[in-house]
Amino acid sequence: EKAGYDHFMLKEIHEQPTAIQKTFAGKLMELEGTIKMDELYLTPEQIKHLRRATIIACGTSWNAGILGKYLFEKLAGIHTDIETASEFRYGNPVLCGEELTIAITQSGETADTLAAVRSSQSYGCRTVAITNVVGSTITRESSSVVYTRAGPEIGVAATKTFTAQLITLYMLAIYLGRVRGVLSAEEAKNLIVNIKRLPGQIQKILNRKDKIKECAEQFADKRDYFFIGRYLNFPIALEGALKLKEISYIHAEGYAAGELKHGPLALLTDETPVVAIATKGHTYDKILSNIKEVKARDATVIAVANEDDTEIEKYVDEVLRIPQSHEMTAPILTSVVLQLLAYYTALANDCSIDKPRNLAKSVTVE
Numbered sequence: 175e176k177a178g179y180d181h182f183m184l185k186e187i188h189e190q191p192t193a194i195q196k197t198f199a200g201k202l203m204e205l206e207g208t209i210k211m212d213e214l215y216l217t218p219e220q221i222k223h224l225r226r227a228t229i230i231a232c233g234t235s236w237n238a239g240i241l242g243k244y245l246f247e248k249l250a251g252i253h254t255d256i257e258t259a260s261e262f263r264y265g266n267p268v269l270c271g272e273e274l275t276i277a278i279t280q281s282g283e284t285a286d287t288l289a290a291v292r293s294s295q296s297y298g299c300r301t302v303a304i305t306n307v308v309g310s311t312i313t314r315e316s317s318s319v320v321y322t323r324a325g326p327e328i329g330v331a332a333t334k335t336f337t338a339q340l341i342t343l344y345m346l347a348i349y350l351g352r353v354r355g356v357l358s359a360e361e362a363k364n365l366i367v368n369i370k371r372l373p374g375q376i377q378k379i380l381n382r383k384d385k386i387k388e389c390a391e392q393f394a395d396k397r398d399y400f401f402i403g404r405y406l407n408f409p410i411a412l413e414g415a416l417k418l419k420e421i422s423y424i425h426a427e428g429y430a431a432g433e434l435k436h437g438p439l440a441l442l443t444d445e446t447p448v449v450a451i452a453t454k455g456h457t458y459d460k461i462l463s464n465i466k467e468v469k470a471r472d473a474t475v476i477a478v479a480n481e482d483d484t485e486i487e488k489y490v491d492e493v494l495r496i497p498q499s500h501e502m503t504a505p506i507l508t509s510v511v512l513q514l515l516a517y518y519t520a521l522a523n524d525c526s527i528d529k530p531r532n533l534a535k536s537v538t539v540e
């Protein structure tokens with residue numbers, strides 16, 4: 175049932191080209207420059223009048239939600255908050271009922287996420303659930319459901335369901351942006367073309383995974399790791415760190431690169447590898463200066479960079495490559511690189527990859 179792979183996690187990482195194809199199948203309307211979103215029970219009028227969106231999720235789904243916030247704000251012009259479900263529930267949300275709540279949960283059964291959705295509905299907010307499991311509890315409790323269609327995920331570590339959530343968030347943001355007149359048809363088309371390229375680009379990364387394995391083995395004995403990124407790469411850094419700690423039991427922190435100098439720099443030594451997401455985009459120069467700060471503290475830097483970036487090699491110790499891609503869709507490719515890095519680090523440490531200690535696939539306790 176592992177189809178020849180050593181672990182479900184590795185199988186599920188390799189399923190991503192087809193999994194995300196299923197996520198977007200029948201939805202990308204390239205010629206019209208929009209997305210088919212019939213499952214969203216919101217009229218164009220309601221979409222135009224949306225004042226705010228709140229994304230609620232836990233763990234990996236919360237990391238996806240941070241990227242979702244950036245996408246909704248950039249592509250659809252909707253002010254968006256992102257909260258972990260367990261904080262939202264016990265906080266004092268100020269909601270007036272004109273907000274949209276978006277709950278992201280792979281399993282559809284996470285207790286805190288379900289409770290947070292109920293709480294937001296008590297204010298009269300409409301809820302959209304993004305989930306992978308047909309018929310799960312969240313689907314019965316939300317006004318609309320958008321399925322990620324990634325197929326069953328057995329490994330406790332979320333991999334293909336994470337990238338499928340990201341694709342779903344891109345599609346939702348494009349759709350809302352088009353209805354609200356914030357995004358032009360041309361811009362939407364360009365994004366759609368780039369989304370369509372992703373399965374082939376992910377396959378390229380998978381074909382070259384030996385380089386990632388070598389890098390993971392080289393640093394597998396380190397006990398502390400940092401992952402840094404900016405803007406769309408910030409949630410990907412958080413997710414890279416979460417994946418590493420979850421399956422390899424190595425302490426890892428994900429940080430917004432600009433925050434390093436506000437405390438964590440004090441922790442850096444030649445024993446702390448720093449994974450810097452340095453793919454091309456409007457924050458590239460800024461992350462390069464962060465890399466220089468890190469190198470000045472003797473830390474080893476492993477950069478994730480574009481294929482044709484020859485400059486980066488001058489500043490870092492190792493470079494893991496992603497194919498040439500649009501700034502907006504590159505984070506999905508980087509996610510795959512970081513999943514493989516975590517997987518091979520855990521393998522080198524002989525960890526129980528598919529069933530990490532103390533964790534469950536579905537967190538139904540509060």
Ligand code: M6R
Nearest residue numbers: 233234235279280281284331332
């Ligand atoms: O099923 P959900 O998406 O609601 O699960 C939320 C988290 O428990 C989950 O993403 C967890 O963080 C993963 N095991 C991480 O790989």
